[in-house]
Amino acid sequence: MGSSQPDCLSVSSGYATNQFVLGVPLGHRRPDFFPTGSHVARVREHASSWAGAEVRARASWRATRSDRGEP
Numbered sequence: 001m002g003s004s005q006p007d008c009l010s011v012s013s014g015y016a017t018n019q020f021v022l023g024v025p026l027g028h029r030r031p032d033f034f035p036t037g038s039h040v041a042r043v044r045e046h047a048s049s050w051a052g053a054e055v056r057a058r059a060s061w062r063a064t065r066s067d068r069g070e071p
Helices: 004-010 013-022 037-067
Strands: none
Touching: none
8 A cells, every 4th residue: 555655646636636536546446436427427527627726726836936937
């Protein structure tokens, strides 16, 4: 279990967010975990919106760094 922690930190934000929102450990997808298709659609919708928010946050963070003259 411990060896999976660094992987969680290094994966892309969108992938990690999607996995954690689904509540399924990385690499352990269980189709029977989802009661209905609509539930899956709702979860994916939330995951994509959260990922988008993080992307915007990272973009603004990069802009702030470039304003200070940092790479």
